[in-house]
Amino acid sequence: MLVNSSQIIEALIETIQMVAFSLLFSALLGLPLGVLLVVTRKGHLLENLPVFNVLNAIINIFRSVPFIILMVAIIPLTRLIVGTSIGTAAAVVPLVFYAGPYIARLVENSLLEVDKGVLEAAEAMGATPFQTIFKFLVPEALSSLVLAFTIATIGLVGASAMAGAVGGGGIGDLAITYGYQRFDTITMIITVAILIIIVQGLQSLGNLLSKKIRRR
Amino acid sequence: MNHTKTAKGKNSMIEFQDLSKIYHSGDNPVKALDGINLKINKGEIYGVIGFSGAGKSSLIRCVNFLERPTSGKVIVDGHDLTSLSTKEIRDVKKNIGMIFQHFNLLNSKTVFANVAMPLTLAKVPKDKIRQRVSELLEFVGLADKADSYPDQLSGGQKQRIGIARALATQPSILLCDEATSALDPQTTNSILQLLKKINQDYNITILMITHEMSVIRQICDRVAVMEAGKIIEEGTVFDVFSSPETETAKNFVSTVMHDELPDSIKKALEEHDGLQKVYKINFKGNSTGQPLLSELAKKFDIHFNVLFGNITELQGVPFGNLVVEFQGKQNEIQRALAYIKEKEISVKEVIPHAS
Numbered sequence: 311m312l313v314n315s316s317q318i319i320e321a322l323i324e325t326i327q328m329v330a331f332s333l334l335f336s337a338l339l340g341l342p343l344g345v346l347l348v349v350t351r352k353g354h355l356l357e358n359l360p361v362f363n364v365l366n367a368i369i370n371i372f373r374s375v376p377f378i379i380l381m382v383a384i385i386p387l388t389r390l391i392v393g394t395s396i397g398t399a400a401a402v403v404p405l406v407f408y409a410g411p412y413i414a415r416l417v418e419n420s421l422l423e424v425d426k427g428v429l430e431a432a433e434a435m436g437a438t439p440f441q442t443i444f445k446f447l448v449p450e451a452l453s454s455l456v457l458a459f460t461i462a463t464i465g466l467v468g469a470s471a472m473a474g475a476v477g478g479g480g481i482g483d484l485a486i487t488y489g490y491q492r493f494d495t496i497t498m499i500i501t502v503a504i505l506i507i508i509v510q511g512l513q514s515l516g517n518l519l520s521k522k523i524r525r526r
Numbered sequence: 527m528n529h530t531k532t533a534k535g536k537n538s539m540i541e542f543q544d545l546s547k548i549y550h551s552g553d554n555p556v557k558a559l560d561g562i563n564l565k566i567n568k569g570e571i572y573g574v575i576g577f578s579g580a581g582k583s584s585l586i587r588c589v590n591f592l593e594r595p596t597s598g599k600v601i602v603d604g605h606d607l608t609s610l611s612t613k614e615i616r617d618v619k620k621n622i623g624m625i626f627q628h629f630n631l632l633n634s635k636t637v638f639a640n641v642a643m644p645l646t647l648a649k650v651p652k653d654k655i656r657q658r659v660s661e662l663l664e665f666v667g668l669a670d671k672a673d674s675y676p677d678q679l680s681g682g683q684k685q686r687i688g689i690a691r692a693l694a695t696q697p698s699i700l701l702c703d704e705a706t707s708a709l710d711p712q713t714t715n716s717i718l719q720l721l722k723k724i725n726q727d728y729n730i731t732i733l734m735i736t737h738e739m740s741v742i743r744q745i746c747d748r749v750a751v752m753e754a755g756k757i758i759e760e761g762t763v764f765d766v767f768s769s770p771e772t773e774t775a776k777n778f779v780s781t782v783m784h785d786e787l788p789d790s791i792k793k794a795l796e797e798h799d800g801l802q803k804v805y806k807i808n809f810k811g812n813s814t815g816q817p818l819l820s821e822l823a824k825k826f827d828i829h830f831n832v833l834f835g836n837i838t839e840l841q842g843v844p845f846g847n848l849v850v851e852f853q854g855k856q857n858e859i860q861r862a863l864a865y866i867k868e869k870e871i872s873v874k875e876v877i878p879h880a881s
Contacts, residue, residue, distance in 0.1 A: 449634045
């Protein structure tokens with residue numbers, strides 16, 4: 311084996327940092343976008359078709375670019391924001407551009423599942439659009455939103471492995487540089503096993519949390 | 527005769543003036559409401575009945591502007607909604623509670639939080655909310671369910687929560703959108719009793735739409751029959767039930783009044799020559815108590831053969847109808863008929879194919 315345990319632990323911490331920060335920022339981006347995608351559509355709370363169509367198109371464009379290309383394409387922007395285009399912090403920027411639109415779509419899906427009748431009740435009570443979103447729409451979709459964010463988080467774990475290509479570090483980087491490129495089978499197996507454990511753990515946690523919210 | 531509860535006051539609470547609503551979905555515009563003029567008085571229970579697609583749903587949604595009318599006016603408690611701003615309409619809505627066929631409760635929130643919602647939206651202080659919600663849950667008989675979640679409740683219980691929620695802001699109008707259509711007959715009865723109690727205890731004006739005539743019969747004071755976006759018949763429940771004029775109204779009435787002739791009698795009418803002078807006599811109110819037939823038998827030279835009959839009660843007023851064969855000479859029968867009409871009892875010859 312070409313790596314020692316402290317390297318693995320370091321890589322694990324890097325992965326966690328990358329996923330955590332990119333999840334935070336992409337949620338901040340994706341959540342409002344997802345809400346906008348729902349409420350601006352035809353016949354909804356704040357119907358605004360120009361806004362809806364533009365958002366829809368932009369999100370589709372970002373969702374069509376392969377992550378590895380997106381990562382390289384936005385290097386100038388990454389430099390502008392982080393100061394460098396190499397390292398864990400630099401990997402967060404493309405990850406956010408990758409996961410943000412993805413989360414927007416997932417949020418949109420969850421919110422569209424909410425019973426229209428509940429929104430009608432909100433309207434009948436004289437709720438403002440803001441109140442309808444935060445007291446009716448989001449709480450009713452919460453359990454489904456948790457599952458959506460679980461999917462997004464796992465997607466980020468996978469994407470963060472590719473971020474190794476810009477020297478992002480992390481478990482995936484270890485797997486590629488030692489396991490794949492230097493034919494170190496044991497490192498490959500260990501890193502993949504760690505990734506499996508992370509994904510399993512995240513999915514179980516997400517399921518548990520979602521169930522707890524749904525509770526019944 | 528005056529069967530209506532006009533004593534409750536004549537002030538109109540909801541008024542529709544030339545109300546029209548046109549939907550532009552697809553190629554052909556659909557006229558859901560077509561020139562509706564209707565007044566609903568303060569404190570009454572008003573029912574609108576019609577088949578699905580008749581426009582009753584659009585009508586009730588115009589009262590709290592869940593639907594905006596294409597033209598015409600909606601006047602609620604003196605406010606012309608069509609002239610108000612969005613914010614002003616929101617305030618008017620606090621004065622209008624609404625309950626729904628599928629309850630529309632928040633599944634993610636407890637019963638307490640559901641009932642508290644309109645108060646939370648209005649930013650009422652927490653201790654006041656607590657007090658009002660327990661009062662309401664007590665009123666609908668579900669004080670022990672405060673911490674339950676909606677899907678732990680039965681349909682009837684959910685509707686009670688819906689009612690408690692609708693009453694939270696002490697509205698003066700309650701809109702019921704097919705509120706009992708998803709419930710079984712027994713539960714329907716208990717919900718209707720609750721609505722009646724709300725109407726009586728709090729003097730809340732209730733507008734309900736339904737496709738079930740039995741619902742109208744049980745608690746409404748007045749009723750409108752809708753078809754193809756128009757009101758085709760309107761009046762007190764007693765008048766519409768005792769003498770429906772349009773075909774649609776007759777159909778609805780017959781679903782609960784069972785005044786249709788039994789098939790065996792229809793058959794006899796069609797085939798048997800002896801059954802020709804058959805009349806349907808409707809008794810209303812006081813006339814129900816009169817011994818009309820024996821009176822007629824004494825006064826005129828006629829025999830009676832009672833074929834079918836029933837007596838029922840509408841709005842606390844007895845209402846009966848009898849199908850009777852008159853046997854006797856033509857001129858005696860004519861005199862008897864004139865005598866009946868003098869007493870303001872309605873009598874109609876039963877024509878075999880039409881009845």
